[in-house]
Amino acid sequence: xxxxxxxxxxxxxxxxxxxxxxxxxxxxxxxxxxxxxxxxxxxxxxxxxxxxxxxxxxxxxxxxxxxxxxxxxxxxxxxxxxxxxxxxxxxxxxxxxxxxxxxxxxxxxxxxxxxxxxxxxxxxxxxxxxxxxxxxxxxxxxxxxxxxxxxxxxxxxxxxxxxxxxxxxxxxxxxxxxxxxxxxxxxxxxxxxxxxxxxxxxxxxxxxxxxxxxxxxxxxxxxxxxxxxxxxxxxxxxxxxxxxxxxxxxxxxxxxxxxxxxxxxxxxxxxxxxxxxxxxxxxxxxxxxxxxxxxxxxxxxxxxxxxxxxxxxxxxxxxxxxxxxxxxxxxxxxxxxxxxxxxxxxxxxxxxxxxxxxxxxxxxxxxxxxx
Numbered sequence: 001x002x003x004x005x006x007x008x009x010x011x012x013x014x015x016x017x018x019x020x021x022x023x024x025x026x027x028x029x030x031x032x033x034x035x036x037x038x039x040x041x042x043x044x045x046x047x048x049x050x051x052x053x054x055x056x057x058x059x060x061x062x063x064x065x066x067x068x069x070x071x072x073x074x075x076x077x078x079x080x081x082x083x084x085x086x087x088x089x090x091x092x093x094x095x096x097x098x099x100x101x102x103x104x105x106x107x108x109x110x111x112x113x114x115x116x117x118x119x120x121x122x123x124x125x126x127x128x129x130x131x132x133x134x135x136x137x138x139x140x141x142x143x144x145x146x147x148x149x150x151x152x153x154x155x156x157x158x159x160x161x162x163x164x165x166x167x168x169x170x171x172x173x174x175x176x177x178x179x180x181x182x183x184x185x186x187x188x189x190x191x192x193x194x195x196x197x198x199x200x201x202x203x204x205x206x207x208x209x210x211x212x213x214x215x216x217x218x219x220x221x222x223x224x225x226x227x228x229x230x231x232x233x234x235x236x237x238x239x240x241x242x243x244x245x246x247x248x249x250x251x252x253x254x255x256x257x258x259x260x261x262x263x264x265x266x267x268x269x270x271x272x273x274x275x276x277x278x279x280x281x282x283x284x285x286x287x288x289x290x291x292x293x294x295x296x297x298x299x300x301x302x303x304x305x306x307x308x309x310x311x312x313x314x315x316x317x318x319x320x321x322x323x324x325x326x327x328x329x330x331x332x333x334x335x336x337x338x339x340x341x342x343x344x345x346x347x348x349x350x351x352x353x354x355x356x357x358x359x360x361x362x363x364x365x366x367x368x369x370x371x
Contacts, residue, residue, distance in 0.1 A: 002038045005027065005035040012027075012181050012242045015069065015072055023064065025065075029054070030054055030056065043267060043268050045270035050333055052330070055335070060336070060340035061279075061309075061341070064343075064345060068348035069348045075287055113323065114335075116312065117319035118312045118316040120140040122168035122313070123166040124168050125303050127224075128140045128144040129143035130142075130307050132302050133204070135195075136311040139304070146355075147304070152250060152367065154179065155177060155178040156175065157181070157218040158182075158217050159218065160220045162210050163175075164183030167205060167209050170201075171198050171203065179202070179219075180204075181202065181203040181204070182200075182205065183205050184207075184212075185205065191205055200261060209316045210229075211246055212346060215244060217249065219249055220241055220249065224254075224255070226253060226254075226280065227255055230278045235288045238292050238353055241253075241292075248361055250356075250358070250366050251359070253259075253358065256352070257281060257351065258352070259350070260281055260284050262279075264278070265278050273338050281326065282298070289358060293358035293360065293361075294358060294359050294360070295357075296365065297357040298354055298356050300354055303346070305343075308341050309339050309343035310343050313343070316336065317337065320332060
């Protein structure tokens with residue numbers, strides 16, 4: 001165990017992190033088994049050890065940022081669990097129609113009380129746009145406005161929202177632009193809330209997998225859903241969007257993505273936060289869109305997602321006293337680790353979030369306001 005401790009201390013020190021050091025990004029180890037677990041299980045062991053109280057850190061976001069910038073993951077040999085996730089994603093369609101509901105049941109249906117405790121009043125569970133503001137609610141309104149301007153939304157348009165969350169974007173579009181909206185989702189909790197939220201507006205919320213969508217639409221948006229589609233289904237997703245988009249229409253895809261193409265997700269995120277999730281690369285998105293769409297604009301909002309996640313964690317911590325009766329301390333540590341680790345990953349430029357505007361080949365180039 002002493003040898004494992006020395007290895008971890010050396011690896012961490014190369015990234016500017018000290019074990020039991022004085023800086024806020026240094027970790028304080030509470031259980032000596034931590035060192036062997038991290039060497040054996042990598043990111044899965046690191047996250048689980050935090051959940052179980054084996055280590056603490058005042059600034060998890062900065063700790064993770066430093067590990068990623070220091071390329072620690074490349075220095076720890078790939079373990080068997082990571083290999084299993086890689087092979088599973090390569091061989092099986094983890095996001096097939098029969099498995100698509102897993103993410104809804106295990107994440108989005110956890111309870112509206114949890115999500116609404118840290119989200120903005122429009123319940124936007126995706127990157128805000130902190131352009132000229134530090135306020136989360138205003139930044140989310142700016143994000144909604146940005147999306148509507150990018151697709152050049154008008155009153156006469158029929159908008160399709162693929163994966164509509166709690167209906168905030170659908171309501172905003174109908175409220176501010178007077179258009180009609182059809183939105184699809186597979187989360188029972190989100191659908192129930194969205195229908196109530198939009199009941200007096202020209203908005204139809206359907207319990208429907210994206211592969212089942214029928215109809216023809218002037219504009220299409222998908223915000224924070226493509227991360228659940230999976231590599232084996234990227235082409236299908238694009239074909240559905242192409243089939244449903246009118247010839248002169250505009251399609252906006254908003255998704256978290258990674259810098260290099262991979263077929264698997266981080267094992268800890270896969271197990272505890274987003275089952276069967278997969279972050280696409282620009283190359284993977286491009287291959288799926290090839291022959292179907294013209295890429296009009298790519299906007300990287302990664303820095304804005306870091307601020308979004310830090311704001312969510314601040315709000316989550318303040319709300320914990322009223323959540324504690326339903327969720328235990330292990331869940332609290334899991335959730336804060338998720339929010340702060342993701343913030344660190346965006347700060348390290350390890351992952352990105354893109355808004356990609358697309359049109360069909362032959363369509364006129366849209367005159368959209370991209371900033």
